[in-house]
Amino acid sequence: MFNPTAEAMPLAQLRALQLERLQATVQRLSERVPAYRTKFAEVGVTPDELKTLGDLHRFPFTRKSDLRDSYPFGLFSVPRSELRRIHASSGTTGKATVVGYDRNDLDVFAEVVARSLYAAGARPGMLFHNAYGYGLFTGGLGTHAGGERLGLGVVPISGGNTDKQVQLIEDFGPEVIACTPSYALVLAEALRRRGHTPESLSLRYAVLGAEPWSDTMRREVETRLGVKATNIYGLSEIIGPGVSNEDVHEQQGSYLWEDHFYPEIVGPDTGEVLPDGEFGVLVLTSMTRTAMPVLRYWTGDITRLLPADNATGRTMRRMDFIQGRSDDMIILRGVNVYPSQIEAVFGQFAELRPHYQLVLSRTGIMDELLLKVESGRTDGALGREVVQRIKAQIGVSVTCELCEDGSLPRSEGGKLKRVLDLRGAR
Incomplete structure (x- = not known):
């Protein structure tokens, strides 16, 4: 016992x-x-x-x-x-x-x-x-x-x-x-x-x-x-x-x-x-x-x-x-950031759900980070506020896409992949 x-x-x-x-x-x-x-x-x-x-x-x-x-x-x-x-x-x-x-x-x-x-x-x-x-x-x-x-x-x-x-x-x-x-x-x-x-x-x-x-x-x-x-x-x-x-x-x-x-x-x-x-x-x-x-x-x-x-x-x-x-640490234009840090910031918004995905891509020589997060609102004003707060609290610039409920990947019982790195994609 x-x-x-x-x-x-x-x-x-x-x-x-x-x-x-x-x-x-x-x-x-x-x-x-x-x-x-x-x-x-x-x-x-x-x-x-x-x-x-x-x-x-x-x-x-x-x-x-x-x-x-x-x-x-x-x-x-x-x-x-x-x-x-x-x-x-x-x-x-x-x-x-x-x-x-x-x-x-x-x-x-x-x-x-x-x-x-x-x-x-x-x-x-x-x-x-x-x-x-x-x-x-x-x-x-x-x-x-x-x-x-x-x-x-x-x-x-x-x-x-x-x-x-x-x-x-x-x-x-x-x-x-x-x-x-x-x-x-x-x-x-x-x-x-x-x-x-x-x-x-x-x-x-x-x-x-x-x-x-x-x-x-x-x-x-x-x-x-x-x-x-x-x-x-x-x-x-x-x-x-x-x-x-x-x-x-x-x-x-x-x-x-x-x-x-x-x-x-x-x-x-x-x-x-x-x-x-x-x-x-x-x-x-x-x-x-x-x-x-x-x-x-x-x-x-x-x-x-x-x-x-x-x-x-x-x-x-x-x-x-x-x-x-x-x-898993993301280095974005010289700033070290973890997915959990970004989640902690957008979690301050009651309109946003805990279902999200981070998409890394590259435009020319610049890395870009897109936050896709489900929300009950999909207006641009909320997305801009999320971007501003992430910049203020973490120091990285991201773009934000507000997605409809149920549109992002869900776990089927195993670990859920939060970061999608497309920088090496052709």
Whole structure:
């Protein structure tokens, strides 16, 4: 049964546990994974040099390319006979990234997801509508096992098939739902078309993740589904969903489960560790996985670390909303901008919907950025005001196209692509 007491571990005890687990992880990687042994030799470090948490920065980063270079099982630290599950990315941009789990890893996975669902408001005995995709994607099976660990009744609906989703929500009456934030809005629209109001729905809590989103989208989901929505964060290279989750009462940053995952924030260009409170790239080390521990994984996600909120009794740090990905950053005429920044600005307009797309194109030598956003109004005055406010608050010049409701792409349960880059198109 799930036990939440570890979240309130005294800070000195937590730091000592982290060091102990990091030392064991580095030693395991050095002894069992030739690729890591080579990486350590290349930078001239050995496991016995990790004497304090501050020494971790001396060890090399792990990047997605390392997983692809070691395809399929080169980073595993157990024989294949000990594996109990394998997940993988789609591999649409090259070789898939493969991750493996032994019995211990699946236990850790279920525990951290159960902890996340509990923070999101779920309680034993509730019904859990799990609309994350099952299969090679870690989301569906990962949240499923965590829901069972917590004592929820799990409905494994998976992603897509919206009509069936709506029917089961109507017939089963679940209190908890998990899916991507963009798909939550798709379900909200479908439920509205069936005559439902937020008050007529059984849903109380939404656990949303797998894509960047904002407080603007949170408010829209909460209003239209009648729920309290929290952010769940994770990635398959570290374990899957359940690395962190917001507290349903705060909704002010996701608590990182620091007894299992050690976080760092580093400069995107320098790789140097930044102090808490500064924005940079999130780097994570899995400290309790045994089949495939990953050291200093460069997530590419831009965020910052925040102190714990003493009101909850937790001692673990929080991570702020993901501002974007270091590889998704748009450089427009010398200004760095993330899609979430633009969303935060147009979210200030009540007439605009959270359905949008950013289209990058090139005229001559100049890059152009078009914001397409759905709106109840399509007059030019509103579009000009949006453009002016984006310029004033972010410092970039864009054009704005106000689109009719329902005209922009919708999620079918997976991640929704927000940026369309046409600069290389012919």
